[in-house]
Amino acid sequence: MKRYVALGSSMAAGPGIAPRADSSPRAAQRSARNYPHLVASALALDLVDVTYSGATTAHVLTDSQRGARPQIEALDGTETLVTVTIGGNDVGYVPLLFAASLPRWTRSVPLLGSRLRDLLDPEARERALTEVEAALVEVGRTVRSRAPHATVLFVDYLTLLPPAGPAPPLADSDVALGRRVAAALRRATAAAAEATGAGLVRAAEASVEHHAWSSQPWTTRPGLPVPGRPAPLHPNAQGMQAVADLIERALR
Template identity: 65%
Template structure:
């Protein structure tokens, strides 16, 4: 059976999509129905899923996360397939949208540091481009025989020209800028490191949280998933994970 290793953050882990992956750390919030598990079942792959909610590129490459080793250590060179979804936490993507969606007074009372500063977000995007290249390079070095697929982020916002955006106009625009920049950085890193890209963002343009057939969830005051309450806010739902699995399977 061919070995498949899944790396990434909560967008790959699937927080709140029941059931939790057997034996997985509670803080990883890793679903047994995330796109990696669904892909492995359909293709008959031997899955090693080390996705972990809250992960950054540093947690892929070098830093432990809540006691878990850097995710790249799961690679042993025998892999046939590696997927990775990462980078959003490096640029504050979901935190920015989460705070932006709060009612005005509460939003103004919430400490955000430089989260809403366009210059700081641009600097973060420039840095994540370099970090994603390091991720691709490191994966290729440790899994030289594998097909390495960067899977970018599902769409979390309505189109930029939406007449009545669900967030304040300037933060709606900034959110789109971050999403577009992260998507471009992911594609560029894949191209520059001999990897491939699965364009989940492009495939989900009409499946944003406010659409009739959403693949991701709306923002909420409750950021973390609660037992029995379903997927985490601003994260893939079960339909979204199935859709991403379809894209990954089609790429094989």
Template identity: 70%
Template sequence: MSRYVALGSSMAAGPGIRPRVKGSPLRAGRSQRNYAHLVAARLGLDLVDVTYSGATTANILTSPQPGAAPQISALDGTEELVTITIGGNDIGYVPMLMVAGLPRVLRAVPRLGALVDRDAREAALAGIGSALEDVGRQVRGRCPQARVCFVDYLTLLPPAGIPAPPLSDVDAATGRRLAEGLEQATAEAAAATGCEVVRVAEASRTHHAWSADPWTTRFGLPLPGRPAPLHPNAAGMRAVADLVVAQVS
């Protein structure tokens, strides 16, 4: 059976989508119904899923997370397929949205306020392209025969002009700017490193969290047995799996 390694953050792990992968670190939030598991089942691949909630590009390459080595260590050069969903935590994308939905008194806390500071987010966005290229280059170097696919993020926010409560129009615009910048940087990094890109963001424009047929969740408290707020739901994971299978089949 051909080997498939899935790398990435919570957008790939699927926190809160039951059932959780048995034996995986609790903090990873790794679901048995995330897109990697669905792709592996559809294509008959031997999956090694090392996705982990909160992961950054550094956690792919050099920095361990609790109970887990850097994700790139899962690659042994025999892979047929590698998928990568990463970058949002580097630029503070979902954390920015979560803080932006809090009452203003909480946003005044300096540590939280920094997450919604537009200049700080722009500075983070400016560095994501080189970080993603480093990931693509090193993953490609580890498994030169594999199909390496960056899978970008599902669209969370509606287009300009459509409200996204509790976000203000200004904060929603900042969120869209981060999402658009990450989408562009991912595509450019893939092209620069000989990888592919599965254009999930583009395919999900009309399935944002405030739509009639959402592939992601809105704001809320993290609750057991429910997909994490501002993350893929089960329908979203199925849609991403469909897009990956269509591209690599």
């Protein structure tokens, strides 16, 4: 059976989409119905899913995460497929939208408030964005060197925000910042794929009409986590199936 390794953050792990993947760490919030599992089932691949909620490019390349080894160590050179969804936590994409959904008074709370204000600071987000493309390129190069015979696919992030107009309860200024960060992350992912000879699955483009405020959403709106339901500001089951379908088409 051909080996498939999935690398990435919560946008690949699928927090809250039941059931949880067998034997996966609870902190990873890894679903048995995330796109790696769906692709592996459809194409009869031997899946090694090391996606982990909260992961950054550093957790892919060098850093342990809650006791889990760097994700890159899952590669042993026998892979035929590697997918990568990463970078959003490097630039604070979902965290900034979560911060924007909280009441404004929380930005004055000691310690917490300074973190929220930083997430919603356009200059701070721009500084993070200037570093993410190089980090994504390094991910691509390292995957290529460790899995030289694999098809490597960068899978960008599903669209969360409407392409225009409001996204209540988020303030218009925060929505605009979120859109800028999402667009820059999409461009950085595409650039990294091109620079490293990897493929690109354009989940962001495919999901523009299926944003979280649409009538047929592939992602969820802000809110409080509810056990047994997809996490706020993350893919739902329909979104994961849509991404899996995109990957299968790219491979076929």
